[in-house]
Amino acid sequence: MTAVPQAPAPDTEQARVAEAGPGRPAEAAVLTPQEAGRRARAVVEEIERAVVGKSEAVRLVMLGVLAGGHTLIEDLPGLGKTLLARSFATALGLDFRRIQFTPDLLPSDVTGAPFYDRRSGEMVFRPGPLFTQLLLADEINRTPPKTQAALLEAMAEGQVSVDGATRRLPQPFLVIATANPIEYEGTYSLPEAQLDRFLLRVRMGYLSTGLEASMLRARLDRATPEPDLETVSSPAELLAMRAALERVEVDDDLVEYVIALVHATRNDAQIQVGASPRGGLALVQLARARAMLEGRDYLTPEDVKALAAPALAHRITLTPELWVRQVEADEVLARLVATVPAPRTLPRAAGGSESRPESGPVDAPGAAR
Amino acid sequence: MNDEAQPIGPRHDGRDAPDDSAGEPARRSGGRIAGVLVTLAGLLLAASALRPDGGLLGAPLAKVPVQALGFVLLLALGWLIAVGRFALRFRAEVRHLVGPTPWAERLREAAAVLLPGAAVAVPVLMFLFHNRADTGPDGPHRARPLPDLDLPPLPTVSPPEPGEPVPGSSLSGVIQVLFGALLAVLVIAVVVGVVLLLRLRIVRRRPPTPLPAAPARTEDALAAAVVTGRRALSGADARAAVIACYAAMETSLAASGLSLRAPDSPTELLERAMADDRVDPVHARALTALFREARYSTHPMDESHVSRARTALDALAGRLAEQTAPPPEPVTVAVGASGAVDRADGGHR
Structure with a gap:
């Protein structure tokens, strides 16, 4: 793993980008939800230039980014997961690292470890690839639980504790993890505790034949491996959008x-373990992000319905029969x-809580007057 | 609601269909009638045979053991056919049902086991009790093993006096009471099974939470909805007015045959409404958007919102009324905007 410069070396550009967010919040203009939604849509449009035909997945990941959470993309290899993550990094102007999880990966390979500096004669912490703004954790279920757990603190708290010292991660810090849904030999399915830390789970799915053909045609016309995306936002602006x-x-x-909805998952006969309270929080935040992306500053039932499955499905455990x-x-x-x-x-x-349509309009005038 | 129930009906038909097509229908129905007749005859004859004092026909039939055995056989056969068939059907019906509560699930499991058990156990018990009842009336006690062997069958055995207890008949009375109790328990079990089956089927057929049906006459409902929406519009609270307009649109849609479902969000209702070409899509969308803003935000709502809601409601109700109800009266109510307001307000005050 290569060393990643971080806060103690402020002359690198990445570190400056990393500091820009939390260090200068006042400089980022305060955005209204409508304005933030407009800029978020610009980011989505830019990404869709590279990721063809995956508008739903792109939007969902964007909602996760806006809501300040981590995204788990569960799908087969070759469906554009890495491209998606890298496009987000480029369009949002985020520092990007990728970890390919393998069965022999150690926690210190992820978080970083102290090493002996011969000049000063001291142990110096060398940060791992985790110290970045957008981390692509590729095939996270191919690594043993010990290494998976090394991600837990980073994802939940935005900090890493190594060798007795706690180090803050740069802000914003996003993890986009991919997992292979097929049960291979040598995979370690993610424990519920780890799954619960992902704000949402996204499935990419195959393209329709027409879209796949147009994707190939676009590649042939472009004559380069990947389209050059422009950076249309910045870490500071992302933080302003989150605000x-x-x-x-x-x-x-x-x-x-x-x-x-959350209670229904706990009382359903087909579900063994329902959604956690964290699931309810995730659902609300994602639904708010959807409202914002659509240019509204208020939530509607449609937002909640649209996000219920992405926000809650990976948090519930079905009964074995269904499995x-x-x-x-x-x-x-x-x-x-x-x-x-x-x-x-x-x-x-308004007093019309008992019945919806039939007594509603009759009661309404009375309540209005 | 109908389209909710539809997928279930064909599935039942589909499950029954292979049986019908495999065997000849005529033979099948003939077999069914024969089964019913056998059951009925068995019940009648056995009931008479099991009366020790002469039976329904007044003749002392029960005294002939071969005949009595035949009646019991008939009864047993009838029971086996009737309850066995019901048990099989019950199991087939409930196998794939998911009960509303764990209690219902357990009851279903129990019924699925008990019914076939009852179908077999009752005939067996009948034979057991039948032998005892046969020896019962003639021998006073077990001390005399074969009392009837050397006696010729008595043609004119006078029935015992009601008040005078005969030692043998007391035993048979006990057996009859026991048998009756057993029968009652089994009948109750069968009834419970039937009720449970019906309830499970009703639960499965019911759509999530059906909302109350719209008023009976479409024109009335439509006119009432528009009038109500207008009355709200004349109020001071713009937010309540917009919401009431949308509620009026919902009622109009319900009256024109679009069912409202509790889990629907406004957009889902809108989408279903758009599938109906009687609904004006532009105005329906506009009114839904206005409603969502009024209902779920704290934005200040003013007269412009109300007037947009009014326009949309007018257009929607007018088109719905035109296409749903040809009679002229509701059309004038819906379309004649200011007139409707005046009339409604005048009538109200």
């Missing part, structure tokens, strides 16, 4: 709706989303 996310308002009824019958968590969640009642037409405050 704008906090100004997306959430109605009380929608909070209850999220809670109802045998190859029913996917996504399908179970889709069924829950289709059965849990959405917020009613009339807000509770």
